[in-house]
Amino acid sequence: MANQPKLFTPGPVDVFEETLAALGNPVPYMMHPEWLAAQAETGQMLKRVFQTENSVFVATSPGSGAIETGVASLFQAGDRVVAVRNGMFAERLIQILNAYRCEVIAVEGPWGRAIDLDRVADILRQRPDIDGIAVVGNETGTGVRNPIRELAQMAHERDAPIFVDAVSGMGGYEIPTDKWGFDVVATSSNKALEMAPGLGIISANARAWEIVERKTPTAHRGWYYNLHTWREALERPAFPFPTTPATTNIAGLHASLKRILEVETLEGHWARYAWAQRVVRTGMAAIGFETLAPDAVASPTVSTFCKHPALGAIEELRDYLRDQHNTLISTSGGPLLGQVARISHMGKAGTQEYVVPLLLAVEEFLRTQKGIAVPLGASLVGLEAEARWY
Structure with missing residues (x-):
């Protein structure tokens, strides 16, 4: 744009010069050794931001694509999923769960307030047969943080996984994925990671992979939004991507993460x-x-x-x-x-x-x-x- 406005919008955001410079370079080839090294370093830097030892996958998609990947991989039709419902993006998460034919057990809360943990506990007492909990950690529509640490504890007390939508939270404040026991976490490039839109990012722990592996063969997972697809590609050195990656965007994310981790x-x-x-x-x-x-x-x-x-x-x-x-x-x-x-x-x-x-x-x-x-x-x-x- 000739007269670029200042962005105080919650995505996309105004990125710093290092990232803009990387985005303005010639388009990298995905198999060039220099780009492959930067791509691998990007994965390691994302692990530091997520505070995880799990694999972190970067897909060409919006944050909603990463959310759908997590839902499709962790849950299947008929699964009983407790979902926090207290904001605009909680509604979207529930729509995605419904699209995969989960039985959504919504815990209602007022917009502008964190979910009441007592309400969640009541639901869990009524429904001890749950297959998981899904929550938006940082509600972009209201500016509220939900108590994701406590929700993870509640899930694991019932030997159930937790899915966390961290699209507008990851990078903006401490979200220790491993320490707090989040099974699947999804985010995107264009918020607190300070890059342009276009990359969905997801991590999954060992518990999540066990669930993925034991899902019924008929479970609808799709192909692209499917952690199986991404892990199989990562294990294939000759071409470690399911499709051509967004090389320019990943170069921009690499520059942004270098600034966040090494400068700031x-x-x-x-x-x-x-x-x-x-x-x-x-x-x-x-x-x-x-x-x-x-x-x-x-x-x-x-x-x-x-x-x-x-x-x-x-x-x-x-x-x-x-x-x-x-x-x-x-x-x-x-x-x-x-x-x-x-x-x-x-x-x-x-x-x-x-x-x-x-x-x-x-x-x-x-x-x-x-x-x-x-x-x-x-x-x-x-x-x-x-x-x-x-």
């Missing part, structure tokens, strides 16, 4: 996101916006704000920022349609170069469009408490 460090990456979350949430609250998610479960990757009392609709703010400041934020869907604004902290949106102008632009909107006497800089109050800026 993984802990530093998490710290930057947490910093941006605190500064934006504090600043927006200081000028009259209510946060949707309570602090204790607020996502470090995206924050959701209820509309200001002076606004007729949240779209007024979205459109002003787009038209006057070439800055894009998101609204939400479902019962939150027209009610909330979503502001991402991923990619460059998690830097002072982006955060400070955004907050000042929101102030300007309230002053010039709504006649509210917001003191200049009132939204920057959160910066005063920070020992470090990013």
